[in-house]
Amino acid sequence: MSEWETVIGLEVHCELRTATKLFCSCRNAFGDEPNTNICPVCLGLPGSLPVINETAVDYAMRIGAALHCDIRRSIFHRKNYFYPDMPKDYQVSQYDEPINSDGWLELPDGTRIGVERAHMEEDTGKSQHIGVSGRIHGADHSLVDYNRAGVPLVEIVSRPDIRSAAQAREYVAELRGILVATGASDGKMEEGSLRVDANVSVHRPAEPFGTRCEIKNLNSLRSLGRAIDYEVRRQIELHEAGERVVQETRHWNEDEGRTSSMRSKEEAFDYRYFPEPDLVPLDPSDEWKDRVRAGLPPLPAERRRSLATLGNVSPSDVAVLVELDLDALVTTAIEAGAEPRIAINRAANEVAGADSSSLDPLAFATVCRMEGEGRLSPTQAKQVLSSLLESGGDPEAIADARGFKPLGASVVESAVDEAIATDPGAWARYLAGEDKVAGMFVGMVMKATGGQADGKAVTAVLQQRRGSVTSG
Secondary structure, eight states, rough: TTTTTEEEEEEEEEEEEEESSSSOOOOOSSOOOOOOOOOOOTTTOOOOOOOHHHHHHHHHHHHHHHHTTOOOOOOOOOEEOOOOTTTSEEEEESSOSEEEEEEEETTTSSSEEEEEEEEEEOOOEEEEEEEESSTTOOOOEEEEEETTTTTTEEEEESSSSSSHHHHHHHHHHHHHHHHHHHSSOOOOOOGEEEEEEEEOOOOOTOOOOOOOOEEEEEEHHHHHHHHHHHHHHHHHHHHTTTOOHHHHHHHTTTTOOOOOOOEOOOOOOGOOOOEOOOOOOOOOHHHHHHHHHHHHOHHHOOOHHHHHHHSHHHHHHHHHHHHHTTTHHHHHHHHHTTOOOHHHHHHIIIITTSSOTTTOOHHHHHHHHHHHSSOOOOHHHHHHHHHHHHHOOHHHHHHHHHTTTOOOHHHHHHHHHHHHHHHHHHHHHHHTTTHHHHHHHHHHHHHHTTOOSSSHHHHHHHHHHHHHHHOO
């Protein structure tokens, strides 16, 4: 596969978290009883007229600003097709004049992926196929829930700048973080708030781009990665067998781990786009656009850069902390006097794997500061932090109740000397310059002291003992 280059473009459909739908006052909510949030407008009944949701426009502009897009005058079009999930047989969308265009998104490694457009449209209803397969083929019958029809969407279309399944996953994860930060969407892929279509093609680097296939409605990062990897292998095998890749829309089967043909790929003329006659153009004022840009919170890329300046921190830890929304916790701890490395380690390891919603940032800062001052060993700090995450409380009181007090220097020195006597062979290797052996001695001392020794103090005693031997 190394002689082939993968080219990927993603279309991400993002439901906006408005209280009501895009063109009517029906409730916008997930999980309600089917066909209860509907009205003549979202059902497209004769005589009904749409009215634009101003909050949806504001959210769409937030997304555009966060993606460094040009926010422009735009118009709505009717996208015509026959399918039971749209009762009026057309979808109101934006075609050649989208509200946001020509932007970009920065991945954690600094790579920029171009954003071609981020346009507004209404969502469709939801079909449920009743039968063994859960798909339309082989179903006994189908049911349609129109609660989702008319829910406001922004479709974010990347440029074909993505080159691997792993990079595609990074792009969607970063985009989801941006959408949630702006407040425009909750980003819940499991509820369909975020759905991804992947356009995939392969070609040899010296040749033009290959024929692309679109994989529809991928609703998890895992499915996205697996579907792209499968489709790349499938297309390469076709090329190498001398066969032709057909441009089409394909379905991803999670259970079987493969894509299958759904229908031939539609082009724009198939949808017979024409301007929506019942809606005026959207032409937000410069004042409105400036207000939206000024109101943006710090976005993931900015937060990563800010966190990276606080200490010697790995890019992977920075990415995890920002993705889990723990960077503010770390910043608070550092501002309260905690060592950056300790605060980052505890957040990236202990806090990241737990429910931290009730963790008091100042209590977290106190634990980190106590560890940095030597009043708690790393093991003790982890135990106090575990108690805080489970039931809250005062870190000082928890440490006192558990008898966590700093070991005297003589106790640490005695434990080190005992460890050295226990394994003279390892000590000889340490004297010879094999520094990694120090970790074994630290572990022996920690075990002997019930985890109460400070690893840094143990290492200092070891170095002192070696210095005495080598200088003597």
